[in-house]
Amino acid sequence: MSVPNDRSVPGEAPTDPPSSVRRRILDVLLGVSFFTWLGSVVYPVVRYLLPPEGPALEQRTIRVGEVKDFKKNSGTLFRMGAKPGILICTPSGELRAFLAVCTHLQCTVQYKPDEGVIWCACHNGRYNLQGINISGPPPRPLTPLQVKLKGNEVYVSLA
Amino acid sequence: MSRNDAAFRVPLLAALLAGWNIAAGSQSPPPPPAQILGPDQCAPCHAAQTDDRLSSPTRWLAYDRHALAGLGCADCHGGDPRTADPQQAHGASAGFVGRPDPLQIPDLCARCHSSPQFMITYNPSLGVDQYEKYWTSRHGQLLKMGMRKVAQCASCHTAHNIRGASDPSSTVYRVNVPRTCAHCHGDPVYMAGYPIPTDQYVKYAASVHGQALLQHEDLAAPACNNCHGNHGAVPPGADSLAHVCGLCHAMNAQLFEKSPHAKPFATQGLPQCVVCHRHHAIAKPTPEIFDMGADSVCIACHRQNDAGWQTGKKMYALISGLSGLNEQAERALDQAQTLGMDVSDGRFALMDFRKSFLELRTLSHSFDLSVFSAKAEEAKGQAAQPLQTAKDALREFHFRRQGLLVSLLLSLPVLALLYWKIRHLPPRG
Amino acid sequence: MSRSPDHAPGGLGRLWAQRLFDWFDRRYQIAGLIEFLRHKDVPITGMSFLYYFGGIALFLFVVQVVTGVLLLMYYVPSADQAYESVHNIMAKIHFGWLIRSLHAWSANLLILSVMIHLFSVFFLRAYRNPRELTWATGFGLLGLVFAFGFSGYLLPWNQRAFFATKVGTDILGQLPVVGTFLLTVLRGGEEVTGATLGRFFGLHVAILPGLATLLVGGHLLLIQRQGMSHPAAWLKQPPEQRRSMPFFPNFLARDLLLWFLILNAVAAVAVFWPAELGDKADPFGAAPAGIKPEWYFLSQYQVLKWMPARIGPISGERVGILAMMFAGLAVFLLPFCDRAVEGDPRRRWLDFFGVAAVTGLILLTVVGYVSQ
Numbered sequence: 001m002s003v004p005n006d007r008s009v010p011g012e013a014p015t016d017p018p019s020s021v022r023r024r025i026l027d028v029l030l031g032v033s034f035f036t037w038l039g040s041v042v043y044p045v046v047r048y049l050l051p052p053e054g055p056a057l058e059q060r061t062i063r064v065g066e067v068k069d070f071k072k073n074s075g076t077l078f079r080m081g082a083k084p085g086i087l088i089c090t091p092s093g094e095l096r097a098f099l100a101v102c103t104h105l106q107c108t109v110q111y112k113p114d115e116g117v118i119w120c121a122c123h124n125g126r127y128n129l130q131g132i133n134i135s136g137p138p139p140r141p142l143t144p145l146q147v148k149l150k151g152n153e154v155y156v157s158l159a
Numbered sequence: 160m161s162r163n164d165a166a167f168r169v170p171l172l173a174a175l176l177a178g179w180n181i182a183a184g185s186q187s188p189p190p191p192p193a194q195i196l197g198p199d200q201c202a203p204c205h206a207a208q209t210d211d212r213l214s215s216p217t218r219w220l221a222y223d224r225h226a227l228a229g230l231g232c233a234d235c236h237g238g239d240p241r242t243a244d245p246q247q248a249h250g251a252s253a254g255f256v257g258r259p260d261p262l263q264i265p266d267l268c269a270r271c272h273s274s275p276q277f278m279i280t281y282n283p284s285l286g287v288d289q290y291e292k293y294w295t296s297r298h299g300q301l302l303k304m305g306m307r308k309v310a311q312c313a314s315c316h317t318a319h320n321i322r323g324a325s326d327p328s329s330t331v332y333r334v335n336v337p338r339t340c341a342h343c344h345g346d347p348v349y350m351a352g353y354p355i356p357t358d359q360y361v362k363y364a365a366s367v368h369g370q371a372l373l374q375h376e377d378l379a380a381p382a383c384n385n386c387h388g389n390h391g392a393v394p395p396g397a398d399s400l401a402h403v404c405g406l407c408h409a410m411n412a413q414l415f416e417k418s419p420h421a422k423p424f425a426t427q428g429l430p431q432c433v434v435c436h437r438h439h440a441i442a443k444p445t446p447e448i449f450d451m452g453a454d455s456v457c458i459a460c461h462r463q464n465d466a467g468w469q470t471g472k473k474m475y476a477l478i479s480g481l482s483g484l485n486e487q488a489e490r491a492l493d494q495a496q497t498l499g500m501d502v503s504d505g506r507f508a509l510m511d512f513r514k515s516f517l518e519l520r521t522l523s524h525s526f527d528l529s530v531f532s533a534k535a536e537e538a539k540g541q542a543a544q545p546l547q548t549a550k551d552a553l554r555e556f557h558f559r560r561q562g563l564l565v566s567l568l569l570s571l572p573v574l575a576l577l578y579w580k581i582r583h584l585p586p587r588g
Numbered sequence: 589m590s591r592s593p594d595h596a597p598g599g600l601g602r603l604w605a606q607r608l609f610d611w612f613d614r615r616y617q618i619a620g621l622i623e624f625l626r627h628k629d630v631p632i633t634g635m636s637f638l639y640y641f642g643g644i645a646l647f648l649f650v651v652q653v654v655t656g657v658l659l660l661m662y663y664v665p666s667a668d669q670a671y672e673s674v675h676n677i678m679a680k681i682h683f684g685w686l687i688r689s690l691h692a693w694s695a696n697l698l699i700l701s702v703m704i705h706l707f708s709v710f711f712l713r714a715y716r717n718p719r720e721l722t723w724a725t726g727f728g729l730l731g732l733v734f735a736f737g738f739s740g741y742l743l744p745w746n747q748r749a750f751f752a753t754k755v756g757t758d759i760l761g762q763l764p765v766v767g768t769f770l771l772t773v774l775r776g777g778e779e780v781t782g783a784t785l786g787r788f789f790g791l792h793v794a795i796l797p798g799l800a801t802l803l804v805g806g807h808l809l810l811i812q813r814q815g816m817s818h819p820a821a822w823l824k825q826p827p828e829q830r831r832s833m834p835f836f837p838n839f840l841a842r843d844l845l846l847w848f849l850i851l852n853a854v855a856a857v858a859v860f861w862p863a864e865l866g867d868k869a870d871p872f873g874a875a876p877a878g879i880k881p882e883w884y885f886l887s888q889y890q891v892l893k894w895m896p897a898r899i900g901p902i903s904g905e906r907v908g909i910l911a912m913m914f915a916g917l918a919v920f921l922l923p924f925c926d927r928a929v930e931g932d933p934r935r936r937w938l939d940f941f942g943v944a945a946v947t948g949l950i951l952l953t954v955v956g957y958v959s960q
Contacts, residue, residue: 026576026580029572033569033572034573036569037573040569044562044683047682048682048686050682051681052680061668082503122514124409136379136407137380137407501675560859574848577841581838
């Protein structure tokens with residue numbers, strides 16, 4: 001601790017006018033420099049309080065949309081954390097979701113409505129609508145996600 | 160083996176008898192054996208033999224498909240399994256065959272395996288055309304010529320440890336197939352006298368397919384038989400190659416079929432895919448495949464500055480410009496991450512680039528510059544975001560330090576003045 | 589004499605400050621309060637630097653409150669989203685990393701300064717009659733900062749936190765009679781789950797801060813009311829040789845300088861070593877290798893590790909916990925056992941206990957840190 005101790009020798013107080021003026025100036029300087037420094041505290045706090053743009057929170061459960069947004073025999077890509085997900089509405093109107101990451105070389109897969117399969121454009125890998133690899137190079141099925149309905153809203157979460 | 164086998168064998172016998180009368184295909188196999196099967200005395204005696212050649216077959220009894228299904232030693236080897244007396248059991252009058260001649264083995268197996276009526280009672284989904292196919296294979300043709308040094312059923316399936324192809328311990332499990340083939344085809348001494356190379360296994364093991372199957376046990380990767388066939392094994396012909404490769408590399412094959420190369424390749428009898436990619440030693444192609452350099456395959460036909468030559472050069476420029484970008488972005492993101500910054504957004508964006516880049520590689524088989532360069536443009540745009548994320552993260556990293564420095568500098572006068580004030584406070588009120 | 593601002597000539601700012609002061613002074617008699625603080629004396633001895641730790645702890649407590657309130661703006665206390673929200677704070681929110689790192693580092697420093705403060709008071713014998721209640725409230729505050737540390741550690745819902753909480757609450761469950769009750773209440777069930785997170789969150793941001801505010805208030809009130817304790821050696825000096833300084837403004841100015849330095853130091857540490865987050869808690873995953881409690885629980889952890897499986901009829905762990913509780917009780921009851929009053933001889937043999945406790949704590953912590 002390098003805090004100075006007062007040498008409390010009585011009668012040392014310098015009270016002559018020039019030093020009192022100097023003290024006042026230094027007091028003002030102290031105030032000014034303190035408030036300047038305070039800026040470097042207030043600035044981060046104000047920036048912190050302003051929320052950033054874009055999706056606020058990486059979530060385990062994502063609202064993908066409303067039921068009416070998904071037509072029969074269609075697929076919709078959405079962001080599931082750091083990976084893309086795909087929500088399939090089967091020809092019979094059932095909703096299923098998977099991570100849209102091909103198990104072969106991690107390309108993003110898509111829905112092929114004419115064939116009714118999930119298809120990877122990179123190497124023609126195919127998955128059936130249960131996400132099971134049926135042809136082409138994919139070695140494993142797609143990772144399934146959970147689809148939950150809350151009223152009209154469709155939520156998808158990591159299983 | 161347990162005594163229950165006796166009960167099990169009655170339907171087997173019935174099935175065998177039923178299958179007998181049916182002649183299969185053009186090359187009708189010999190009929191199934193018509194033996195009275197009783198309690199088996201072979202195994203207990205053979206297990207006790209000190210000669211490994213005699214005792215080893217009993218070691219697999221608990222695993223062998225045939226043993227498990229109730230097929231006894233005598234069903235293939237002949238002899239009388241009911242007696243424990245060696246003389247009687249192995250006597251010629253008991254029909255003892257001993258070790259079957261390799262030339263006889265296909266017929267021996269086909270007694271059951273070529274009978275649809277018989278096989279359906281054991282494995283309805285198993286084909287019964289192996290025997291027929293075998294005679295079309297190079298192996299079968301040579302065997303028919305009386306050569307014993309060729310593969311027959313037992314060479315690949317073993318004699319006593321026969322397991323299903325999905326059993327990882329099986330010699331015909333996909334991951335084990337290359338080793339099984341290389342047992343003969345990789346042995347230069349054994350293969351001496353045959354005019355074919357013996358380095359296929361070494362080349363294959365180092366190839367993209369070999370690495371995927373042998374190292375990563377990726378069962379989607381092809382083994383020898385996926386291109387050559389198994390029972391009807393022959394080298395695929397030039398005209399059927401694109402079909403074989405196209406089974407998995409469908410997009411590439413389709414694009415190639417529509418490309419300007421399809422016709423000249425066909426007229427010159429060039430074996431499509433393997434002209435550029437080779438066959439056993441298929442490596443991951445680099446952009447240099449298009450650079451028209453001394454090692455490039457293209458210059459075998461293309462002359463300097465002809466249209467194809469120029470297209471190749473342009474494709475090379477586009478794809479080589481991009482191929483470094485993935486690594487560059489990866490490095491930049493890694494660097495930012497090791498500095499403690501979060502770059503998950505950049506990694507997410509990089510996935511799009513990777514997808515487009517893979518698509519670009521596939522599109523190269525179209526040799527269509529307009530399609531190719533459009534995709535290359537798209538990929539280039541997608542690489543920008545991860546790079547930007549990394550750059551932002553680095554800037555943020557330095558900004559934090561600079562911010563700290565500014566704050567510390569701003570605090571210096573406060574500290575100094577406060578210190579001065581403390582020194583000059585009146586010690587007592 | 590009082591350097592009251594009434595004879596301060598000059599600046600408009602001063603004039604306004606004067607008016608504001610007068611406005612309050614007329615209503616709340618602040619001048620008297622300042623006068624009171626000015627008369628509060630801080631004795632000057634060779635050990636005076638020890639007096640700063642209480643102030644440091646108070647300042648860090650304020651830092652915790654401010655950064656904690658800021659973190660609350662973005663934190664989501666649910667097993668589903670706690671980790672994600674902290675990740676969000678660290679990665680997306682401007683200066684979120686700074687706020688959280690400040691909160692984490694200042695928490696560690698707070699616990700350290702509270703511990704140093706406690707030992708200072710012990711070695712200076714400042715707990716003696718008539719300051720028993722100051723000691724008791726201070727002891728309560730020590731318990732509270734530990735509880736803050738324990739409950740706050742779980743909130744990011746990462747792997748380390750999850751397993752640390754599992755082990756920590758297990759130990760509480762070993763307490764005789766109330767163990768199972770305490771365990772169930774704290775965990776909100778039999779296992780550490782999202783319910784535990786909710787409870788720890790409530791504890792960390794509502795119950796503990798409320799209690800802490802009460803205790804800090806009481807603690808400060810008692811100190812201001814009774815003034816600083818004077819060491820026996822200082823009192824033995826003839827009055828004209830006793831050196832001291834007024835609490836206001838002299839001592840407070842030094843406090844401010846230190847606080848300022850510490851804030852800068854914590855900010856620098858936060859920039860260079862931001863608080864880590866690690867992987868999200870996986871209740872079904874294996875405990876990460878080499879998992880240990882935070883440094884301030886390492887000594888207790890090490891004692892429990894050294895306990896034999898059984899001592900007589902009860903488990904060694906339970907004996908260890910009971911022993912530590914008795915040690916705590918002894919510390920709490922210290923001013924009631926040491927019946928001496930302020931100014932009495934120091935009783936040097938008491939220092940033996942203090943030195944033993946400090947050395948023991950440091951050794952146990954080091955061993956706990958180093959051992960596998």
